[in-house]
Amino acid sequence: MRSRNQRFLLFILVGLLILPVLPITSAQEPTTITWLTLSEWGGNVEDVVAAFEADHPEINVELEQVPFNALFEQIQVRFGAGSTEPDVISVDVPLVAGYAVRNWLLPLDDAFTEEERADWLNAAVEAGSYNGELLAAPISTSTQLLFYNADIFEQAGVTPPAEDERWTMEQIAEVAPQLTIDEDSDGTTDTWGFTWEQTNRIYQLQPLPVGLGGTAIGEDGLTVDGVINSQAWIDAFTYYSSIFNELNVAPKDDTITAQDLFVTGKLALMIGGPWNINTLIREEVDFNWGVSLHPYFADGEVVTPTGSWHIGVNKNTEKAEAAKTFVHWISTGKGAETWWRQGSGDFPAQQSVLALFATDEEFEELPQSFFRIAAEEATVNPVPRPVTPGYLEYEQILQNTFQDIRNGANVEEALNLAVSRIESEMAKYRR
Numbered sequence: 251m252r253s254r255n256q257r258f259l260l261f262i263l264v265g266l267l268i269l270p271v272l273p274i275t276s277a278q279e280p281t282t283i284t285w286l287t288l289s290e291w292g293g294n295v296e297d298v299v300a301a302f303e304a305d306h307p308e309i310n311v312e313l314e315q316v317p318f319n320a321l322f323e324q325i326q327v328r329f330g331a332g333s334t335e336p337d338v339i340s341v342d343v344p345l346v347a348g349y350a351v352r353n354w355l356l357p358l359d360d361a362f363t364e365e366e367r368a369d370w371l372n373a374a375v376e377a378g379s380y381n382g383e384l385l386a387a388p389i390s391t392s393t394q395l396l397f398y399n400a401d402i403f404e405q406a407g408v409t410p411p412a413e414d415e416r417w418t419m420e421q422i423a424e425v426a427p428q429l430t431i432d433e434d435s436d437g438t439t440d441t442w443g444f445t446w447e448q449t450n451r452i453y454q455l456q457p458l459p460v461g462l463g464g465t466a467i468g469e470d471g472l473t474v475d476g477v478i479n480s481q482a483w484i485d486a487f488t489y490y491s492s493i494f495n496e497l498n499v500a501p502k503d504d505t506i507t508a509q510d511l512f513v514t515g516k517l518a519l520m521i522g523g524p525w526n527i528n529t530l531i532r533e534e535v536d537f538n539w540g541v542s543l544h545p546y547f548a549d550g551e552v553v554t555p556t557g558s559w560h561i562g563v564n565k566n567t568e569k570a571e572a573a574k575t576f577v578h579w580i581s582t583g584k585g586a587e588t589w590w591r592q593g594s595g596d597f598p599a600q601q602s603v604l605a606l607f608a609t610d611e612e613f614e615e616l617p618q619s620f621f622r623i624a625a626e627e628a629t630v631n632p633v634p635r636p637v638t639p640g641y642l643e644y645e646q647i648l649q650n651t652f653q654d655i656r657n658g659a660n661v662e663e664a665l666n667l668a669v670s671r672i673e674s675e676m677a678k679y680r681r
Contacts, residue, residue: 281572282310286324286336288594289315297592302579309572311338329354329564337567338576341386341560343377343634344641347471349562350380351639351679356563357383361574366582373556374599377634386560387581388599389589393628394447394454394521394555395620396545400538402429402441402518411542413623418548419458419489422519426499429518440516443499447508447522450652452645453555453635454521458486460633461550467636467644472676478648479665487652487661489547494656502656521545524597524624531617541620543627556632558596597628604628643675 287295292315299311314336316324325339329352341349349355362384367375374388396417403410406428411417426443433440448454456466464482467474477483493500501511509526511517515537520526521544530539546552561580563573579585582600590598598604607613607625638644651668655661 280308280310281569282312283337283567283569283572283576284312284314284335285338285340285576286314286316286321287340288321289317291315291594294593294595298580298585298588301588301592302576302585305579305584306575309575311576325349325354329566332566334564334566334568337564337569337573339562339564341378341562343374343386343388343557343560344636344645346378346386346560346562347380347637348639348641350383350385354565355385356565356567356570356574357385358387358563358574358577359384361578362387362582366578369582369600369602371556371599371601371629371632373632373634374560377557377637378560380637386562387577388558388560389581389586390558390560390594390596391556391599391628391632392523392558392597393624393630393632394523394544395541395624395627396543397512397520397522397526397541398539399512399515399518400540401515402431402537406431406518410540413540413542413620416543416552417545419545420548422545423489423492423497423499426493426519427497430499439498439501442501442511442517443497444493444519445500445508445511445517445521447520447526449500449504449508449656450649452648453557455490455652456633456635457544457546457553457555458490459483461546461553462486463550466633467638471636471638472640472679474644474672474676475669478672479662479669483665484662486547487655487665490652491655491658491661495658524621525595527617527620527624528595539617541623543623544630552631554627554630554632556628557634558599559594597624601629638676639679640672640676644672647671647675 295313295315299313303310321340370388371391374391375384378384378386378388396411398410400410408425408428422444430439430443431441432438446454459482460466462482462485464480465477468477494502508517508520509522509529512520513529513533513535544554561577563570563577567573580589586598586600587603590603604625607622613619613622636644647668651664654664
């Protein structure tokens, strides 16, 4: 009897010793979430994750880094199958609406305060939302500048624009022929006058029709008839066509990119992203160059491109709170600054972080000071790409249309054909 009681007491004592240990061990086990993101950002992303985990030891972030095209394919396959992983994804912002209609993203409105939302650029909030819900938090934005080769300008006897000067598209059309050079008169252009970095992408070309009073899509996010074949679009892309055809100041073929032409000193003017600043610094180009503000039509409105990467949470995740904690951290405050400095290197979508360009000593001297110009430009009437569930179809058809116009197709006929094709594709989203 005594032996039985002793064994019972021993069991109780051992239990009491073990019980306090169990909750502590459990509390020390972090929640692990997966983040599907770009491999192009490399090891920098690991540094950002390490900074987050230092601030939030209760959460581990497991990276799944894949190439650009594979990112979209994996999201399509895994989310389409209702998978609970990845918990978090990097979202190319024009695709938010498409993910929304498929019910793939968890609403994030409750993860942020009004003050935090107010710090984001309005255009970024608009682009990351669908039907009034925030579905992808902004972590980056973008803008465009007018890059110029000062040596080509000097050779042609033309004065380039000042850093704070905003040329008109008409001015560009006027000077570009003077900057287009056939050095040995063999009928082959050696130096081109002007082009866009992305000659057939709506991201960079949208300011043309929107600056003339047009819109990119109907209010329903589906209609393009009466929109992309409106007079504003016809006028805008008549100008675009003239650059490649009548004026012949831009190359039609894609055997060499605009960026490569500029870096090798074979292009006088280029509308391009501020990422080219670092490229030109890294390449140690042997010519003088500068930047000025994004151009506009003389009778139109100043419009700048915008939009970049956002971050969202899988609607089916089993770790929603941990996922939202990470998304909140990387898109606000310290985390947002960490992502800008150590992550992708893209422009921040937070006004408070953009303001750091004006105060950081790093951006006081040329050519790094050009980033200050870009940071200011990022806030000048940025207009996001159209919010539509059919963005991929919309973009691809317009890409082909712009290529046709670039090669000499009739502008009005090409735009009307695009209307017919896009309206046909959008029909599936009207059901």
